[in-house]
Amino acid sequence: MPALIDTNISLSRWPFRRLPGDETSDLVRLLRKQGVTEAWAGSFDGLFHRDIAGVNARLAAECRTSGKGVLVPFGSVNPMLPGWEEDLRRCHSEHHMPGIRLHPNYHGYDLQHPEFARLLDLAGENKLIVQIALSMEDERTHHPLMPVPHVDPAPLKDLLLARPALKVQLINVFRSLSLAQLEMFSGLPDLFVDIAMLEGVGGIEELLEKIPVNRILFGSHFPFFHFQSALLKLDESDLGWFQREAITSQNAITLKK
Amino acid sequence: MSHRPDESADLNFYLTRRQWLATSGALAAGLTLSTSSLPAAEPETPLELGPPAKFEIWDQHCHLSGVEGKTAGERMDNLLKYADRLNIAKLVIYMGWPFATNPSAEELLRQNNQVLEAIKGREDRVLSYVYVSPEHLETSLAEIRRCIADGPMVGVKLWVAGRATDDAVDKIVEEATRLKAVIFQHTWIKTTGNLPGESTPLDVVALAKRHPSARLICGHAGGNWELGIRAIRAYPQIKLGIAGSDPTNGLVEMAVRELGADRVIYGSDAGGRSFASQLAKVYGANINDVEKQLIFADNLKAMLAPILRTKGVAS
Ligand SMILES: [Zn+2]
Numbered sequence: 227m228p229a230l231i232d233t234n235i236s237l238s239r240w241p242f243r244r245l246p247g248d249e250t251s252d253l254v255r256l257l258r259k260q261g262v263t264e265a266w267a268g269s270f271d272g273l274f275h276r277d278i279a280g281v282n283a284r285l286a287a288e289c290r291t292s293g294k295g296v297l298v299p300f301g302s303v304n305p306m307l308p309g310w311e312e313d314l315r316r317c318h319s320e321h322h323m324p325g326i327r328l329h330p331n332y333h334g335y336d337l338q339h340p341e342f343a344r345l346l347d348l349a350g351e352n353k354l355i356v357q358i359a360l361s362m363e364d365e366r367t368h369h370p371l372m373p374v375p376h377v378d379p380a381p382l383k384d385l386l387l388a389r390p391a392l393k394v395q396l397i398n399v400f401r402s403l404s405l406a407q408l409e410m411f412s413g414l415p416d417l418f419v420d421i422a423m424l425e426g427v428g429g430i431e432e433l434l435e436k437i438p439v440n441r442i443l444f445g446s447h448f449p450f451f452h453f454q455s456a457l458l459k460l461d462e463s464d465l466g467w468f469q470r471e472a473i474t475s476q477n478a479i480t481l482k483k
Numbered sequence: 484m485s486h487r488p489d490e491s492a493d494l495n496f497y498l499t500r501r502q503w504l505a506t507s508g509a510l511a512a513g514l515t516l517s518t519s520s521l522p523a524a525e526p527e528t529p530l531e532l533g534p535p536a537k538f539e540i541w542d543q544h545c546h547l548s549g550v551e552g553k554t555a556g557e558r559m560d561n562l563l564k565y566a567d568r569l570n571i572a573k574l575v576i577y578m579g580w581p582f583a584t585n586p587s588a589e590e591l592l593r594q595n596n597q598v599l600e601a602i603k604g605r606e607d608r609v610l611s612y613v614y615v616s617p618e619h620l621e622t623s624l625a626e627i628r629r630c631i632a633d634g635p636m637v638g639v640k641l642w643v644a645g646r647a648t649d650d651a652v653d654k655i656v657e658e659a660t661r662l663k664a665v666i667f668q669h670t671w672i673k674t675t676g677n678l679p680g681e682s683t684p685l686d687v688v689a690l691a692k693r694h695p696s697a698r699l700i701c702g703h704a705g706g707n708w709e710l711g712i713r714a715i716r717a718y719p720q721i722k723l724g725i726a727g728s729d730p731t732n733g734l735v736e737m738a739v740r741e742l743g744a745d746r747v748i749y750g751s752d753a754g755g756r757s758f759a760s761q762l763a764k765v766y767g768a769n770i771n772d773v774e775k776q777l778i779f780a781d782n783l784k785a786m787l788a789p790i791l792r793t794k795g796v797a798s
Contacts, residue, residue: 367674452732
């Protein structure tokens with residue numbers, strides 16, 4: 227079976243509705259059925275819970291006990307919480323996670339915040355992949371009491387130029403950022419994007435006109451989105467075997483090395 | 484062309500609505516198609532999309548915007564190229580380019596001409612609706628005459644120039660209904676606030692009450708679909724269009740649970756949207772294959788059958 231690495235899934239509960247697949251056993255079964263060999267799992271609990279250490283401990287345990295060798299935990303870190311450095315330490319030292327997932331908009335900071343720069347430094351020192359979710363859902367469908375602006379990734383350019391060894395992946399990119407705006411990140415070899423929120427006919431073909439294939443990762447945003455959305459995008463665009471393999475597995479393998 | 488619907492009949496997965504009606508014990512027992520007593524199939528995959536296809540797919544919601552091409556014909560061929568890769572048999576298109584939320588009378592004509600040009604010679608693959616606006620009632624009625632009564636189009640598209648509660652919409656709906664045309668009304672309930680002329684599903688309900696025989700499709704499931712589905716629930720005459728929103732897990736399941744699979748209609752909103760993301764809403768839903776086939780094509784075919792017959796085409 228060819229490798230298929232989904233870099234963008236979440237465990238636990240979306241706060242505003244139950245999702246088919248939000249029980250870990252169902253989620254793993256559905257992913258395996260689709261041919262997923264590895265899935266990088268954050269936790270929906272990381273959006274609002276303030277006991278992030280508890281969130282990450284549960285995430286790590288869930289991946290270990292119910293992940294069937296497929297789930298790889300990516301813990302949440304909220305640099306607006308007191309003592310967030312300890313959460314980050316536990317992610318790499320205790321839970322042996324390859325990376326962390328950030329939700330700057332749900333945690334109430336923009337990317338110019340000095341704590342964010344410190345977080346990038348600490349993540350870099352510990353060789354953690356940093357996933358930044360630019361959105362979780364369409365702004366037009368937010369709960370009316372909970373409108374959350376998308377993350378503006380523009381400040382990342384200078385931050386990453388100053389940290390050439392740091393590996394950053396943007397997930398749920400394209401409601402916040404247009405394809406044309408991606409050009410601002412040209413020349414940053416270690417910035418990756420996923421395809422979960424890529425829209426338009428032949429979206430991956432369009433994306434390939436903007437960034438090289440080795441920067442694109444398969445990500446579904448399952449179970450909030452249907453997994454098949456990302457999967458079918460591989461067929462909607464005319465991809466050669468090399469491009470397909472890069473997007474579905476090789477780039478993720480290289481990133482995680 | 485990669486889609487070969489004739490061959491798909493060989494697959495035991497594939498049942499036409501008629502075949503299913505003939506064989507279903509549930510129906511023989513007098514249950515309706517929307518019954519949830521049908522065995523719920525798990526989303527079966529890996530998806531096998533190569534021909535022959537498991538499902539026949541008609542896409543109720545496509546545009547000439549968001550796809551490359553200098554001419555309408557080039558844009559249409561490009562759209563079909565992507566549709567072929569995902570085994571979509573037929574596309575319904577409306578509106579030309581660039582998108583105009585409040586088009587002038589001249590602009591309506593120009594965009595309808597673009598659509599007429601796009602479908603020419605591709606009638607086996609493409610159907611179309613006429614773009615009208617309550618802001619230009621006389622032109623809209625004349626366009627319905629030119630494009631539907633005297634032309635090849637089979638429905639009307641109402642977008643965001645004025646709400647479905649506008650008096651002028653009554654005249655448009657009356658005329659479209661007289662011609663057996665489908666009426667597609669864009670709807671959203673945006674957390675961020677609707678445009679002044681943007682209808683909600685409740686506006687479509689008001690329209691349905693005034694025009695009980697109108698063939699209405701409530702577009703985008705109201706965007707916030709948990710609200711949109713509830714709004715139209717009590718009005719079986721209104722079908723739910725599921726195109727043009729993120730591929731959010733649970734939409735189709737709730738729609739089938741609350742409305743029945745025979746009221747849900749697949750569409751994409753391509754070229755602005757990906758065919759892939761929108762197909763996933765149906766492929767990925769935890770409903771059975773008979774329900775999926777209704778949503779993918781059979782419900783739309785049933786809606787269009789009367790007007791297609793007036794044009795001498797069997798759906
Ligand atoms: Zn549309």
